[in-house]
Amino acid sequence: MxxxxxxxxxxxxxxxxxxxxxxxxxxxxxxxxxxxxxxxxxxxxxxxxxxxAGVIRRIGVVPNHYRLGYRANGMTVWDVDDARVMALGEAVGALPFVSHCYLRPRFPEVWPYNLFAMVHGHDRAEAEAQAAEIRALLGEACRAGEILYSTKILKKTGLRLGRAPAAGQGG
Amino acid sequence: MDTSDLKARLLEVAQRDFPLTPRPYKTLADRLGVAEDAVITAFREMTLDDELISRIGAVYRTGTVGASCLAALAVPENSLEKTAEFVGTFPEVNHNYRRDHPHWTLWFVVTAPDTAGRDAVLDRVEAETGLPLLRLPMVEAYHLDLGFPLR
Missing domain, CATH: 1.10.10 (Arc Repressor Mutant, subunit A)
Incomplete structure (x- = not known):
């Protein structure tokens, strides 16, 4: 942490x-x-x-992936062996096409996936090739996975001013 | 260097290490051998007109301040618009996406000053929609978010 x-x-x-x-x-x-x-x-x-101190990760341009031609922005989710997910999460997070990579809780029966990695492709074929690369890296430690594409952005605001400070999009 | 070359160079060099100098745009301009105005104009166009960049600024480590949680609601297709609109009315919701999943169709992030405030919003969404809600707070972050290769 x-x-x-x-x-x-x-x-x-x-x-x-x-x-x-x-x-x-x-x-x-x-x-x-x-x-x-x-x-x-x-x-x-x-x-x-x-x-x-690492509170600021970087100062710089925050690109708009969609406008830069990355039309297929997929949230890939994976069910990875708990004993190996820490090391594998680091490896997935270090892939050049992964912008965010998080460990999250799973909920048996309704949500089996504990590892989340955002990928960005110019089209779905490219995003799927990226997901396949993640899948290969995870190997036997991964039981299942899916890509969830955002099909509509219903609200995307920066973090608003005038309220208590907020964190990034990690949640 | 023409405008589109300058924009491409700026996207490349200014993703990280944006200067913490009294005149950062001038520092970048000097590095690229162009005028300070040209850099500011290029950034303004990329931000406002082309929307190639969402902002120039600091990227804070997730969880540094405030408490946030990724959540998913299982919304039936016919009430997706209405539910998305309702969720979007909360000022604590800062991302709200429809995702193509057979069950979990509405994804959003709730951020509040503390976990009690965050959970109160999630509780209200759950109670007022009457829909199944997944709470997926970050347990660990692996990415460094050091910028993105633009190829």
């Missing part, structure tokens, strides 16, 4: 102010600082500290 990291109220306000994106002005950190009543250097120092 993640290492706990102490965040103060200012860090939390900063997370809230930056998770929807940095403003496209020459001095974006200064603009955020002004909104929060901080100094620009303080904003950069806090972000740098959070990055070093």
């Amino acid at each position: 993640s290492t706990p990291c102490l965040l103060d109220a200012t860090d939390r306000a900063l997370i809230e102010a930056t998770q929807a994106g940095l403003p496209l002005v020459p001095d974006p950190y200064g603009a955020i600082a002004a909104d929060l009543g901080l100094a620009a250097e303080d904003v950069r120092a806090r972000m740098s500290r959070m990055q070093a």
Whole structure:
């Protein structure tokens, strides 16, 4: 699990102010600082500290996979042997076409899958080839799997401002 | 470098290590040998017009702040729109997708300041729709989300 990291109220306000994106002005950190009543250097120092602590995974462009031509965005789900899922999860998460990979609980009878990996293909054939690659990597440790494509995005907002800070899409 | 080359280069270089400098767009511009304005304009076009990028900013580690949970509802086809709309009214719901599964058709993420708030939303969705609800909180994250190869 993640290492706990102490965040103060200012860090939390900063997370809230930056998770929807940095403003496209020459001095974006200064603009955020002004909104929060901080100094620009303080904003950069806090972000740098959070990055070093791993609270910020990266700072950069968040691509829109769909618009970049990745039309087949599939949630692949796998029923993987509990004794081996930790090591295999790391391996699946490291595949270049996997954007997110999580261990989640399974519910016997209704939901057998404990490993989730998001794949992105230009079309379904490519996403299916990626799923086949995951399947091969999991080998005998995997009993079953499926791909669930999103067929309609009903609501996709960034994490909203003005509310308590929220985490990424991991859930 | 023309505009489309610049956009492609920016998508490539700015996925990680976006500079934490007083003028980050200028830092990138200097690295690529173009003007600061050109970089800001390219990012603005990619964000607002082309929608090639959803934002430029920090990607926070899942679970750092707040409590979230992936959930799936078994919604019959004929009430999917109505149920999706109802689920979408909760401000704590930040992703709401229809997925093509024979049973679990509506997938969404609930995020609240703490687990009590998160569970209260899930309880309300379950009670008010009267539908089976799967609660799939993250147990472990394996990905590093260090950016995505754009080929």
